[in-house]
Amino acid sequence: MTLPLVFETASRLWRDRVSGSRDYSVIQNDRFHRAFLSHSPVLESEYRETIRLKSALLRLYEDRSLEEVFPGDCISTPEGEVYCIRRDHPLRLPVGDHPDVRGQLLSDLTLVYGIGRQTARHLKRRGYRTIADLLSHRRFGARARECLHVLTEGSPADVLALVSRWYPPSHPRYTSSARLFAEEDFLFLDLETLGIFQRPIILVGLASLKDQKLVTEQFLVREMAEELPALLATIERFSAGRVLVTYNGRSFDVPYLRERCALYGEEFSAPAVHYDLLHPARQRYSATFSDCRLCTLERGLFGITRGLDVPSLMVPEFYEAYVTHANPGPLVPVVEHNCQDLVSLARLFSCFLEET
Numbered sequence: 040m041t042l043p044l045v046f047e048t049a050s051r052l053w054r055d056r057v058s059g060s061r062d063y064s065v066i067q068n069d070r071f072h073r074a075f076l077s078h079s080p081v082l083e084s085e086y087r088e089t090i091r092l093k094s095a096l097l098r099l100y101e102d103r104s105l106e107e108v109f110p111g112d113c114i115s116t117p118e119g120e121v122y123c124i125r126r127d128h129p130l131r132l133p134v135g136d137h138p139d140v141r142g143q144l145l146s147d148l149t150l151v152y153g154i155g156r157q158t159a160r161h162l163k164r165r166g167y168r169t170i171a172d173l174l175s176h177r178r179f180g181a182r183a184r185e186c187l188h189v190l191t192e193g194s195p196a197d198v199l200a201l202v203s204r205w206y207p208p209s210h211p212r213y214t215s216s217a218r219l220f221a222e223e224d225f226l227f228l229d230l231e232t233l234g235i236f237q238r239p240i241i242l243v244g245l246a247s248l249k250d251q252k253l254v255t256e257q258f259l260v261r262e263m264a265e266e267l268p269a270l271l272a273t274i275e276r277f278s279a280g281r282v283l284v285t286y287n288g289r290s291f292d293v294p295y296l297r298e299r300c301a302l303y304g305e306e307f308s309a310p311a312v313h314y315d316l317l318h319p320a321r322q323r324y325s326a327t328f329s330d331c332r333l334c335t336l337e338r339g340l341f342g343i344t345r346g347l348d349v350p351s352l353m354v355p356e357f358y359e360a361y362v363t364h365a366n367p368g369p370l371v372p373v374v375e376h377n378c379q380d381l382v383s384l385a386r387l388f389s390c391f392l393e394e395t
Contacts, residue, residue, distance in 0.1 A: 089353050093360055093369055100368030105261065108367045109374060114258070114272050121268035122259045124374065128382050130253040132222050133392050140218045140395075144190050144198065145169050147212070149205055152182045195219035196312050208315060209322040215395035217282070217314055217388075222248045226281045226310065227388075229380045230292050231373055233355045239266050240299055241358050242373065243273045246381040255381050257374060262362070267303050270296065274307060283310040286333050286384055287317040316384065319391055337383040340390065345379060347372040 100108060111124040144150060146169050148159040167173050170190065173183035189201045199216045206212045217225075231242035243258040256276075258269040273296065277283075285292050293309045300307035320331045328335050337343040349357055349372045357369035 085350060086353075089349055092347065092349070092372070093357060096368030096371060097360060097364060097366050098368075100366055100371070103367060105259075105367040105370070108371065109259065111257075111259075114268075116268040116271040116275075118271055119264065119268045121265045121272050122261055123272070124255075124257040124259060126255050126378065128253040128255065128385075129251070130248065130382075130385055130389065131251045132225070132248060132385075132389050134218050134220055134222050134225075140215055141190055141198075143215065144202070144212075145171065145187070148173065150190075150201060151179055151186045154179060195224075199312060207318070209318040211319070211395050214314065214319050214391050218392055218395065220282050220312075224280060224282045225284055225388075226276060227253075227284045227381050227384050228288060228292055229285070229377055229384065230295055231354060231377050232295065233358065237298070238355075239263060240269065240295070241266075241354075242377050243269050244377040244381045245273065245276055246385060247276075248385075253382060253385050255378055257377060259370070259374065266299070267305070270300055270303065270305060270307075274300070274305070277308065277310055281310045281312075283313040284384065284388055285313070285315050286320075286380070286387075287315065289313065289315045314388070316387055316391065320387070323391075333380060333383055333387070336387060337379075341383070341386060343379070343383065345376070348376055349373060 105122075109122075109124045111122055113120040114123045148154050148162055148167065148170060149156060151170060151173060154162070162173070162176075162179075167176065170183050170187050173179045174187070176183065186201065189197050193201070195216065198219055199213075202212055202216050208214075225248060227244075227246035229244040230240055231244070232238050232240050239260070241260045244255065245258075246253050246255045248254070258272050260266050260269050283293075293313070296309070297307045317331065320336060324331055324336060324339075328339050334345060334348075354373055357373055360369040361367060
């Protein structure tokens with residue numbers, strides 16, 4: 040079986056599966072108490088509204104091409120082309136090698152191995168205000184010297200490695216270390232897929248910062264044969280030294296990419312430094328908002344209310360409608376949702392850094 044026929048067969052099987060069954064259940068009459076009994080619930084009102092949206096989009100974009108709706112370029116990879124949609128968004132991160140960040144860390148005696156909070160309080164009462172003050176300490180001097188070297192001479196990644204020994208990703212100390220990196224180091228990631236694991240990726244959203252602008256790149260899988268090129272283009276962006284920023288990416292996006300790459304026999308190596316904002320978001324906002332979904336935070340923090348949107352459980356149906364009708368309309372809310380996720384992710388990251 041030739042490779043194109045493999046993709047053609049896989050594409051047909053996925054279309055048959057999406058058309059013949061759903062991965063969610065519709066909760067009749069919006070009975071919220073029944074939603075908790077379903078593994079993947081969609082309220083009936085939301086379902087009907089989304090179906091009407093799909094029909095409206097098919098009519099609205101009936102005679103328009105994908106390239107017209109989403110201006111972009113084709114990127115070449117060793118396994119073929121993938122379509123890339125690029126946009127610019129004004130944004131600036133409060134980053135750079137800030138002396139105040141290192142200063143705060145230098146005053147944290149608990150970064151020295153063997154010093155807990157109670158010991159740190161005792162040492163400060165005796166006049167040891169910073170890690171440098173401990174250099175002459177008989178017990179902690181050698182360890183303080185090692186810690187001091189990392190904090191003053193080490194790279195931002197070295198500093199994060201030290202901080203992560205003692206602080207979880209949800210702690211402000213952990214997040215504040217991101218201010219030591221350069222703006223161009225950061226890479227934001229968000230995926231759109233046809234389901235939960237072992238399903239194809241249909242859109243890879245990436246964003247980076249350049250000249251005080253957030254540049255989003257979305258690798259759109261126009262047909263199943265382009266999933267592998269999309270993965271290769273993504274891997275190429277994961278260059279050495281990049282700092283990955285996601286929302287629940289440790290549990291979802293990164294393992295998902297690794298799994299899809301393994302399916303094609305491709306090596307996958309994520310950036311060594313990864314800030315997953317779900318953890319600090321839960322720490323800071325769980326008592327403020329009803330939930331910590333990214334769309335909830337962007338509405339509460341930035342006043343953003345999304346217009347066209349599709350429940351993630353119904354994305355496969357919209358993608359199937361695009362493929363079946365050769366109509367880009369059903370992709371519009373999927374692509375816009377992904378782009379807004381990237382922008383909101385970067386803005387949320389900026390908020391965290393400003394607060395540290």
